[in-house]
Amino acid sequence: MAFVNVANTRINRLDSLGYRHRSWSHAFPQRRAWSRASTRRAQCEASLVALKPYTSYHLARWLAKEWDNYDQHLANPPFWAHIRVSYRPLPWEFLEGHAFYVESIYTYAPKLPYRATIIKITRNSDGALETESYKVEGVEQFYTAAFDRSKLAELVRQAHPRHTNRCVKLPEACNAVFEWVEAEQLYRCKTRPGCKCMVRRGDRDSYLDAQMTLSESRCTALDIGRCPQTHEQLWGAVAGPFDFVVRKSWSDEVPLPPAAMDW
Secondary structure, eight states, X not given: OOBOOOTTHHHHHHHHTTOOOXXXXXXXXXXXXXXXXXXXXXXXXXXXXXOOSSSHHHHHHHXXXXXXXXXXXXXXXXXXXXXXXXXXXXXXHHHTSOEEEEEEEETTSTTSOSEEEEEEEEEOTTSOEEEEEEEETXXXXXXXXXXXXXXXXXXXXXXXXXXXXXXXXOOGGGOEEEEEETTTTEEEEEEOTTSOOEEEETTEEEEEEEEEEEOSSEEEEEEEEEOTTTOOEEEEOSSOOEEEEEEEEOGGGSOXXXXXXXX
């Protein structure tokens, strides 16, 4: 079981993305804010010794990493491209929840992600954790933001839903639903049931059948496009799921939720 490391999480997160430009020691009100934040961290450390599974915060800390399938690629290069998937945490205030800028790259083209999007962890009406997906208009200008704090801060500024319409929520049918498996100490995830997350590939319509498992140090993922009528596979990996291990962790950048939230 992982242990909470909450010291400086939200404060350093804001500093690192450039949201504060003055030292907190320069003014008395800021010192009071620091005292309140410190008290809250102490309370968290005292009452939340172990991370509670199946919470937004727990899932966010496990996702917040750069994932790499190099070992799988090396074992069988014809079947498995070498790819990396990065989940870089965003400030809580961006989407009022645990959100990530997500980039997927082929390692031979690290500056040209084949997928760049934003996701947010939420709970549905049944109490299950889900991830919503958001498209960012003109996301090309933010490529590599997962590793560039200045670009990440600019993404937050330019795509903030309150200020612009560049961050567009995708249909709920494409949400991914997470289930906590206590016996295996991992999450299992799949696209919402109903076969309604439609994807156009070439001249054919298909629906997305996505599955994932997530532990603290390992992640498997399989995205398949299926025919809406016959359910046969039209695209996606034919040799099974991609198998990722952690290359880099950003878990300590995951913001603490508001104190009143049952996270």
